[in-house]
Amino acid sequence: MCAWREIEGNLATPRGFRAAAIAAGIKKVAGALDLALIFSDARDTAAAGMFTTNRVAAAPVELSRRHLKETRGWARAVVVNSGNANACTGAEGLRTSEESARAAAKLLGISPRQVLVASTGVIGVPLKLDLILDQLPALSRNLSTESADDVARAIRTTDTFSKSCVLRTEAGVRSVCLAGVAKGAGMIHPRMATMLAFITTDAAVAPTVLRDVLCAAVNESFNHITVDGDTSTNDTVLALASGASGVTVRAGAKSASWFAAGLVELCQTLAKLIVKDGEGASKLVAVEVRGAKTAADADRVARAIANSPLVKTALAGSDPNWGRIMCAAGYSGARFDPAKVDILVNDFFLCRAGLDAGFDDTAARRELDQKHLTIRIDLHQGRAFGRIWTCDLTHDYITINASYRT
Amino acid sequence: MCAWREIEGNLATPRGFRAAAIAAGIKKVAGALDLALIFSDARDTAAAGMFTTNRVAAAPVELSRRHLKETRGWARAVVVNSGNANACTGAEGLRTSEESARAAAKLLGISPRQVLVASTGVIGVPLKLDLILDQLPALSRNLSTESADDVARAIRTTDTFSKSCVLRTEAGVRSVCLAGVAKGAGMIHPRMATMLAFITTDAAVAPTVLRDVLCAAVNESFNHITVDGDTSTNDTVLALASGASGVTVRAGAKSASWFAAGLVELCQTLAKLIVKDGEGASKLVAVEVRGAKTAADADRVARAIANSPLVKTALAGSDPNWGRIMCAAGYSGARFDPAKVDILVNDFFLCRAGLDAGFDDTAARRELDQKHLTIRIDLHQGRAFGRIWTCDLTHDYITINASYRT
Numbered sequence: 001m002c003a004w005r006e007i008e009g010n011l012a013t014p015r016g017f018r019a020a021a022i023a024a025g026i027k028k029v030a031g032a033l034d035l036a037l038i039f040s041d042a043r044d045t046a047a048a049g050m051f052t053t054n055r056v057a058a059a060p061v062e063l064s065r066r067h068l069k070e071t072r073g074w075a076r077a078v079v080v081n082s083g084n085a086n087a088c089t090g091a092e093g094l095r096t097s098e099e100s101a102r103a104a105a106k107l108l109g110i111s112p113r114q115v116l117v118a119s120t121g122v123i124g125v126p127l128k129l130d131l132i133l134d135q136l137p138a139l140s141r142n143l144s145t146e147s148a149d150d151v152a153r154a155i156r157t158t159d160t161f162s163k164s165c166v167l168r169t170e171a172g173v174r175s176v177c178l179a180g181v182a183k184g185a186g187m188i189h190p191r192m193a194t195m196l197a198f199i200t201t202d203a204a205v206a207p208t209v210l211r212d213v214l215c216a217a218v219n220e221s222f223n224h225i226t227v228d229g230d231t232s233t234n235d236t237v238l239a240l241a242s243g244a245s246g247v248t249v250r251a252g253a254k255s256a257s258w259f260a261a262g263l264v265e266l267c268q269t270l271a272k273l274i275v276k277d278g279e280g281a282s283k284l285v286a287v288e289v290r291g292a293k294t295a296a297d298a299d300r301v302a303r304a305i306a307n308s309p310l311v312k313t314a315l316a317g318s319d320p321n322w323g324r325i326m327c328a329a330g331y332s333g334a335r336f337d338p339a340k341v342d343i344l345v346n347d348f349f350l351c352r353a354g355l356d357a358g359f360d361d362t363a364a365r366r367e368l369d370q371k372h373l374t375i376r377i378d379l380h381q382g383r384a385f386g387r388i389w390t391c392d393l394t395h396d397y398i399t400i401n402a403s404y405r406t
Numbered sequence: 407m408c409a410w411r412e413i414e415g416n417l418a419t420p421r422g423f424r425a426a427a428i429a430a431g432i433k434k435v436a437g438a439l440d441l442a443l444i445f446s447d448a449r450d451t452a453a454a455g456m457f458t459t460n461r462v463a464a465a466p467v468e469l470s471r472r473h474l475k476e477t478r479g480w481a482r483a484v485v486v487n488s489g490n491a492n493a494c495t496g497a498e499g500l501r502t503s504e505e506s507a508r509a510a511a512k513l514l515g516i517s518p519r520q521v522l523v524a525s526t527g528v529i530g531v532p533l534k535l536d537l538i539l540d541q542l543p544a545l546s547r548n549l550s551t552e553s554a555d556d557v558a559r560a561i562r563t564t565d566t567f568s569k570s571c572v573l574r575t576e577a578g579v580r581s582v583c584l585a586g587v588a589k590g591a592g593m594i595h596p597r598m599a600t601m602l603a604f605i606t607t608d609a610a611v612a613p614t615v616l617r618d619v620l621c622a623a624v625n626e627s628f629n630h631i632t633v634d635g636d637t638s639t640n641d642t643v644l645a646l647a648s649g650a651s652g653v654t655v656r657a658g659a660k661s662a663s664w665f666a667a668g669l670v671e672l673c674q675t676l677a678k679l680i681v682k683d684g685e686g687a688s689k690l691v692a693v694e695v696r697g698a699k700t701a702a703d704a705d706r707v708a709r710a711i712a713n714s715p716l717v718k719t720a721l722a723g724s725d726p727n728w729g730r731i732m733c734a735a736g737y738s739g740a741r742f743d744p745a746k747v748d749i750l751v752n753d754f755f756l757c758r759a760g761l762d763a764g765f766d767d768t769a770a771r772r773e774l775d776q777k778h779l780t781i782r783i784d785l786h787q788g789r790a791f792g793r794i795w796t797c798d799l800t801h802d803y804i805t806i807n808a809s810y811r812t
Contacts (some may be wrong), residue, residue: 053737054733054736054737055735055736055737055740055741055742055744056732056733056735056736056744057736085729087729087732087733088729088732088744088757088760088761088762089761090745090760090761122727122729123727123728123729123730123732123733124727124728124729124732124757124761124762125729125762126762228714228715228716230714230715230716230730230733230734230737231733231736231737232733233729233732233733233736308636309634309636309715309799309803309807310634310636310807313803313804313807313808314807314808316804316808317807317808317809319808319809321528321529321530322529322530323491323493323494323528323529323530323531323639324529324636326462326493326494326529326530326639327460327462327493327529327636327637327638327639328636329461329462330460330461330462330463330637330639331459331460331461331636331637334461335461336461338461338462338494339496351494351530354494354496355494355495355496355530356494356530356531356532393715393804394804394808395801395804395805397715397719397804398719398722398799398800398801398803398804399801401715401716401719401720401723402719402720402722402723402725402800403723403725
């Protein structure tokens with residue numbers, strides 16, 4: 001089997017899928033796409049989901065969890081809206097999610113339990129069911145491979161661009177596709193997915209296998225990004241596998257690792273797009289920690305650095321303030337000897353063996369001025385590696401979030 | 407014994423102390439005070455210190471810890487500089503701290519081990535020993551009760567105002583004083599002290615007693631504030647007890663609880679001043695959580711809310727976005743039922759029993775526009791209470807920190 005390569009396309013590029021989006025009036029901006037429907041024509045479409053670890057879970061999270069449990073991982077449709085999270089909305093909010101699923105199911109001729117739902121937007125404001133019920137008929141009529149293009153746009157909130165990725169590989173005489181869309185751009189923190197993402201594939205994958213590879217892929221992608229350290233109430237990653245390619249992925253077989261590799265690549269691409277578009281972000285930053293005693297230590301150091309507002313504001317200002325990086329590593333909880341630590345931006349040494357590397361300030365600033373940065377920390381304590389993708393913290397983050405609700 | 411009351415004064419209001427500050431050229435601004443000396447004339451002056459939990463501890467932290475251990479809690483002087491943290495400066499940095507202590511000791515006629523040192527400012531830049539050695543003679547000559555006024559100013563970095571507090575109480579025919587100065591204003595996070603503070607008292611307190619009451623007071627004050635979630639490399643709280651009042655504080659006696667109460671009051675006053683002056687802060691915010699199952703749960707919820715950049719930016723914009731507060735509580739790790747939660751700003755209900763309280767937006771904004779706010783969360787799960795003081799997150803935080811080093 002060949003490697004996966006990125007191609008043009010949308011959620012309906014994997015065979016068996018159709019989708020559409022519409023302006024239902026949930027967002028305040030008139031005419032903005034805010035309701036989408038993803039549908040698989042294949043009767044045996046497997047589904048898997050990963051959801052927020054937040055104790056306060058939104059109604060659509062509750063319902064989708066329940067449906068996946070009841071069907072043991074078979075679903076054919078996703079109803080998703082932006083502009084309102086339907087979180088902290090009580091019994092009424094749950095009913096809104098249920099009625100949305102029921103209405104979509106009726107229009108599509110499937111069971112309500114085969115419909116998954118997701119929402120994103122402001123928390124604590126009732127989501128108007130009527131707006132959804134009014135538009136679902138038109139939405140289901142519009143389902144097509146072309147209009148699937150609109151889904152990535154319809155799930156945006158403060159995102160400044162749409163995030164999607166499509167991968168294809170050849171499997172003998174057949175080809176297999178993986179497609180995904182995602183939205184960020186705030187309340188992004190690794191502890192499950194911390195955003196919305198929808199993934200389609202025309203591989204045939206049993207629900208249990210799909211769940212396992214999705215879990216692994218999320219852990220290697222969406223769980224390694226952070227914008228602001230806030231784990232949202234609505235985090236959802238859903239994957240649907242139509243099987244329409246005729247290629248079957250079997251647990252333990254070569255096909256499983258090959259499919260898993262594609263899914264990791266897809267999820268990492270989407271994850272990095274989310275961070276790149278973090279609220280107010282001007283830079284995509286990979287924090288790579290090597291030479292740790294254990295993988296857990298490497299992870300702790302990378303997360304502490306990636307979450308430190310002081311590091312992130314220094315990155316925004318291209319200030320080679322490596323002391324803040326060392327400081328964050330120091331309170332991360334990892335064990336290391338500060339006197340051994342090297343800190344680099346890309347290949348440029350800021351700190352060598354715990355001390356200022358005597359760098360030229362202008363050269364350091366030039367390095368930090370780039371839009372894609374890698375902050376590299378070598379602890380020289382062992383062989384473990386960890387990486388987190390993050391972004392800088394700018395004035396625009398404050399502007400966006402000081403009056404998000406209004 | 408009477409209650410403690412606030413009076414005018416400085417670190418030398420408690421009898422036995424003198425202090426002074428000078429412009430040594432460590433700060434970039436010419437003529438800015440950046441070096442201070444605190445001295446006790448009493449031979450038997452007890453001392454206690456609490457220091458950062460950061461694995462990367464600055465040289466002065468290392469040295470002060472060592473001196474307190476070697477003397478078992480007897481010290482008579484503190485040398486403190488601002489403008490340079492002397493952190494991540496290796497063996498050379500430690501030598502700078504040692505030589506500073508040695509020079510001060512010689513001038514004051516005491517043992518170098520009786521001198522404690524502290525530094526604050528940029529990390530990773532060598533601290534010039536000469537600047538300190540040049541000024542110590544003049545500094546020691548200037549020691550007086552009046553020039554002690556300057557210490558609070560000399561320890562400032564990005565602080566916009568000086569922070570000090572003096573308390574007095576009557577103990578029979580005698581009076582006892584407690585005085586303290588502190589500096590913030592960034593890298594403030596509870597995990598020990600996360601700032602500098604120096605406390606003097608003329609009570610006679612044995613080192614072990616002083617250490618215990620200081621530890622308790624720090625836990626109820628400096629360990630309950632947060633500006634940005636970053637635990638610094640230089641956090642230091644030092645207390646000196648001259649005994650010059652003739653009033654002795656004994657462990658287990660009434661005097662111990664009375665002295666402890668004064669120390670808590672002093673530390674809480676200083677802690678709140680630090681948060682009020684948090685970098686870019688426009689509001690002092692108390693986050694109070696009641697009705698938790700355990701004190702640990704209350705603390706988790708309060709800390710998660712107080713540290714959430716999304717909550718803090720909403721507070722900056724007076725946006726009644728209570729969903730973010732609920733969201734932060736949800737990922738705090740505490741156990742509670744979201745459907746029972748009440749959220750108020752002061753006495754104004756934003757969320758009742760997990761749902762929007764149907765408040766008037768303009769009235770909520772008016773409430774949030776105040777400079778001193780209390781965000782109150784009742785979990786209705788038990789009887790435990792927790793509180794953290796924090797501030798809002800504004801554009802100015804970014805401005806200050808994007809180019810702090812330069």
